[in-house]
Amino acid sequence: MVCSCLISSLLLLLVSSSISPSYSFKIKSASFLSPKQVMTPGSVTDPHLFDIDFPRGHIGIKGFDAEVVDEDGNPVPLHETYLHHWVVHPYYVRKGFNLSQLDLDLPRNDLLGSSPDYIPIRNGGLCGNRVRHYFGLGSETRKTSTYVPDPYAIEIGNPEETPDGYEFKWLLNIHAIDTRGVVDKQGCTECRCDLYNVTVDEYGRALEPGYKGGLYCCYDKTQCLVRKGFEDGDKTRTLYLKYIVRWVDWDSSVLLPAKVYILDVTDSWEPSEGSTGDIQEHFCHVEYDVEPCTTSGDGCVDVRTKSLMIPFNGYIVYGVAHQHAGGLGAALYRADGEGICSSMPKYGNGHEPGNEAGYIVGMSSCYPKPVKVTYGETLTLEFNYSNVVGHTGVMGLFYILVAQQLPEPESSLQAHAKSVSFLALLAVTVVVVVVAVVVLIAAVVYRRQNREDGYQSLST
Ligand SMILES: *[C@@H]1O[C@H](CO)[C@@H](O)[C@H](O)[C@H]1NC(C)=O
Numbered sequence: 001m002v003c004s005c006l007i008s009s010l011l012l013l014l015v016s017s018s019i020s021p022s023y024s025f026k027i028k029s030a031s032f033l034s035p036k037q038v039m040t041p042g043s044v045t046d047p048h049l050f051d052i053d054f055p056r057g058h059i060g061i062k063g064f065d066a067e068v069v070d071e072d073g074n075p076v077p078l079h080e081t082y083l084h085h086w087v088v089h090p091y092y093v094r095k096g097f098n099l100s101q102l103d104l105d106l107p108r109n110d111l112l113g114s115s116p117d118y119i120p121i122r123n124g125g126l127c128g129n130r131v132r133h134y135f136g137l138g139s140e141t142r143k144t145s146t147y148v149p150d151p152y153a154i155e156i157g158n159p160e161e162t163p164d165g166y167e168f169k170w171l172l173n174i175h176a177i178d179t180r181g182v183v184d185k186q187g188c189t190e191c192r193c194d195l196y197n198v199t200v201d202e203y204g205r206a207l208e209p210g211y212k213g214g215l216y217c218c219y220d221k222t223q224c225l226v227r228k229g230f231e232d233g234d235k236t237r238t239l240y241l242k243y244i245v246r247w248v249d250w251d252s253s254v255l256l257p258a259k260v261y262i263l264d265v266t267d268s269w270e271p272s273e274g275s276t277g278d279i280q281e282h283f284c285h286v287e288y289d290v291e292p293c294t295t296s297g298d299g300c301v302d303v304r305t306k307s308l309m310i311p312f313n314g315y316i317v318y319g320v321a322h323q324h325a326g327g328l329g330a331a332l333y334r335a336d337g338e339g340i341c342s343s344m345p346k347y348g349n350g351h352e353p354g355n356e357a358g359y360i361v362g363m364s365s366c367y368p369k370p371v372k373v374t375y376g377e378t379l380t381l382e383f384n385y386s387n388v389v390g391h392t393g394v395m396g397l398f399y400i401l402v403a404q405q406l407p408e409p410e411s412s413l414q415a416h417a418k419s420v421s422f423l424a425l426l427a428v429t430v431v432v433v434v435v436a437v438v439v440l441i442a443a444v445v446y447r448r449q450n451r452e453d454g455y456q457s458l459s460t
Pocket residue numbers: 098099100101104
């Protein structure tokens with residue numbers, strides 16, 4: 001009885017330790033607030049914030065989530081403050097150089113390119129300086145999973161990669177539109193130039209003829225048309241982007257690096273003789289317009305596709321698309337039509353933050369069984385929008401994480417874990433057998449002694 005009890009409880013112990021997470025790293029998490037943003041009805045904020053708070057050191061990012069909150073930390077709904085996007089990327093800055101000063105002195109285009117003082121670090125995608133973020137989402141931020149699947153992580157801050165005399169820092173760009181009291185919420189969130197009364201971009205250059213709406217009309221400090229009673233600016237509120245970073249300390253014995261690549265359905269690239277797929281061959285427009293359909297009914301879907309030559313090798317382990325309201329879903333295919341990943345919008349149907357009716361409140365992320373992609377292969381992006389009504393400035397970005405290496409089926413880690421549990425099982429078995437044998441021998445000896453005693457007692 002005692003023996004079999006012991007065995008089953010030991011077995012139980014063994015089972016519960018082998019079903020615990022197979023990767024032995026500890027995920028840390030921290031929550032930060034951006035510098036404050038002061039907004040009034042119809043106002044737009046689109047700052048580039050340098051040197052934001054971020055976990056330091058050589059780490060692997062496992063997730064990055066964000067949302068807009070007010071001064072008391074309460075989530076702010078999209079129908080009050082529309083989050084057009086937030087994006088985050090690292091950069092190197094020469095030690096002792098004050099970047100915020102540069103921000104005031106130079107037009108952003110110059111600033112965002114590299115200089116001897118400032119070297120942005122871009123994702124590995126094909127858009128070069130036009131889409132450089134490592135992490136970034138828009139209105140969908142509250143219900144989109146950003147978790148990087150195990151055993152992968154986005155490796156950051158490897159001290160061996162930082163150039164001498166430079167520091168590693170992070171930049172955050174928040175683009176938010178306060179739509180309280182505006183005449184046309186959809187028009188303001190789609191950055192329609194007439195509502196912003198804008199005819200020149202933020203550097204004072206005339207807009208291209210026919211440009212009806214998009215990022216060039218809702219830049220920092222522009223103002224969307226508001227109803228009477230909302231113009232006087234007395235409804236000032238202070239907002240923050242709250243962001244939560246999940247990470248692990250870098251440990252190459254248990255983690256595999258995955259890199260961010262962003263593909264854009266508006267990429268200008270076309271196959272040509274001798275093209276290498278190099279970044280210089282690409283121009284990403286980042287946004288596009290959807291014209292209203294001429295027929296009516298169910299057929300009103302704008303389907304946009306783009307085939308791109310992939311200039312890298314690796315395995316896709318995660319994917320998510322970014323769409324604006326009107327989005328109906330996006331997918332990534334191989335040339336032969338095999339689906340790799342699709343990402344579908346979730347629309348809200350209520351009033352509260354995270355469920356705002358008419359807004360995309362989440363995009364489904366895909367976690368495929370790692371999909372191998374090979375240098376020179378062509379992949380196709382597909383982005384669908386409803387065109388029952390027209391839209392300006394919509395987006396079609398597809399964000400993927402690509403690992404260079406897979407955990408081998410019997411990776412050293414799992415093999416190690418398996419050999420450990422095998423050894424444990426062996427040890428336990430040996431102990432149990434030894435205990436059983438000892439107990440058995442003891443019992444036999446005891447009984448024999450008893451018998452002998454009995455015999456002796458009988459004999460005496
Ligand atoms: C950097 O520049 C900003 C903006 O001009 C200024 O407020 C800040 O004090 C400067 N910081 C240093 C360390 O010089």
